[in-house]
Amino acid sequence: MPSKKVIILGASGSIGRQTLECIEKANVHEPGIYEVVGVSVHDNHESLMALKSRYPKAALALSGCTQAPKASGIGFIGKSAIRDLLQATEAHLVVNGIMGSAGLEASYHALVTGKNLALANKESVVMGYSLLETLAVDRGIAIIPVDSEHAALYQLVQRIGSPSIQEICITASGGPFREWTAERMEGISPDEAARHPVWKMGRKISIDSATLANKGLELIEAARLFHFPEERIRILIHPQSVVHAMVRTRDGALFAHMSLPDMRLPIEIALSWPIEAPSLFPSLDLVDKNLSFFNPDTEKFPLLGLARRALRLGEAGTIAYNAADEVAVHAFEGGRIGFLTIARIVEDVLERDWSFPLLGLDSIFEYDAEARRIAEKAVMEREK
Known part of the structure; x- marks a missing residue:
């Protein structure tokens, strides 16, 4: 059986590193099942050189720099590096582990070039899912969610079927400050906010988990990925992070997807798709487990x-x-605004008129730039 060829975007980040771990573990268990044919990093040249040593046949892209040392073997450099890598490299699957809105363009080019997309970049769905979905449908390829909650929902929906589902639920650990008072939260530092109690993640996503913006983004993702109205999507705080998602069927039954809080599990599922391969990582044992759930404090x-x-x-x-x-998160990390002001900046921006149609990739970036301009102005007005 030929190897499944995989390109990993954001290979030096949390998702990228764990994807490589999954691939290496799978290749020990079944030699040659996966082949890493391309990797990208933003500006971590040292990390890219280490990847070159591990995967000498892989195409290399350095997207955040305009030049690289001669004889480095980096084939794609600069703003167009990821697009050029995707166009030039044959692959069955692209794992998009790029953080932030920069990941949208990478998702777009992965689909334009006809490759299945394992998507860990939330912003691709939040900013432009209708565009991406149209590309995938037209080309007969798949978008496979890698977020633990959406990977769980993906499996539940596939097994149960959308027509039978009345309500979907995604869970949140609640972050490190779920039991703090609002007064105490005023003084939270960036380092405190970046320490997640359960998951090992990057700094930005950890801060988003502390404010629950991450769960807000996941709510938007769930509505878009599964074509579900937001009023039928519930969010529950679940500190143990064992139940990742639930669905309630029309007959009132509740089905839960449970696993250890380990991002390698949804990555493993996305890599093997459409085959359900046995997991090579520890599975959940419910003995002696106490699971609790409660509603989030939206105030x-x-x-x-x-x-x-x-x-x-x-x-x-x-x-x-x-x-x-x-x-707002960038301003918070820079000491310009307090923790609670992050939400106030977002609210300031949403007060504007956003009743604009999505006309393509260019319009997405236009709206993004305008929102950033308004947000930066709001930060300046609310600076400490």
Whole structure:
């Protein structure tokens, strides 16, 4: 059986590193099942050289630099590096582990070039899913969610069938501050916000988990990926992070997807798709486990309610939500605003008119740029 050829975008990040771990473990178990044919990093040249040593046949892309040392073997450099890598490299699957809105263009080019897409980049769905879905349908290829919650929903929906589902639910650990008072949260530092109690993730996504903006983005993702109205999507706080998603069927039954909180599990599923391969990682044992669930405090964590508002505004509204959050988190990390001001910046941006149609990739980036401009102005007005 020929190897499945895989390109990994954002290979030096959390998702990229764990994807490579999954591939190497699978290749020990079944030699040659996967072949890494391409990797990209943003500007971590040292990491890219280490990847070159591990995967000497893989095409290399360095997207955040304009030049690289001679004889480095890096074939694709600069703004167009990822697009050029995808166009020049044959692969069965692209794993998009790029963080932030920069991942959207990578998702677009992966699909344009006819490759199945394992998608860990939330912003691709939040900013431009209708565009991506049209490309996938037209080319007969798949978008496979890698987020633990959406990977869980994907499996539940495939097994049960959308017509039978009345309500879907995604869970959140609640972050490190779920039991803090609003007054105490005023003084949270960036380092405190970046320490997630359960998951090992990048700094930006950890801060988003602390504000619950991450769950707001996942709410938007769930509505788009599964064509489900937001009023029938529920969010529950579940500190143990064992139940990742649930669906309630029309007869009232509740079906839960449970596994250990380990991102390698949904990555493993996406790599083997459409085959259900046996997992090579530890599985969940419920003995001696106590599981608890409760409703989120949307007054203390307003970014959840703002995500629902953004969804009701349409695609331009969710683009604005994402852009405003990125600007606000960057300002928070730079010491310009406090933790609770992140949500106020997003609210300021959503107060504007976002009733614009999505006309293509260019319009997405236009709306994104406008939202960032408004958010930056709001940061300046609210600076410490």
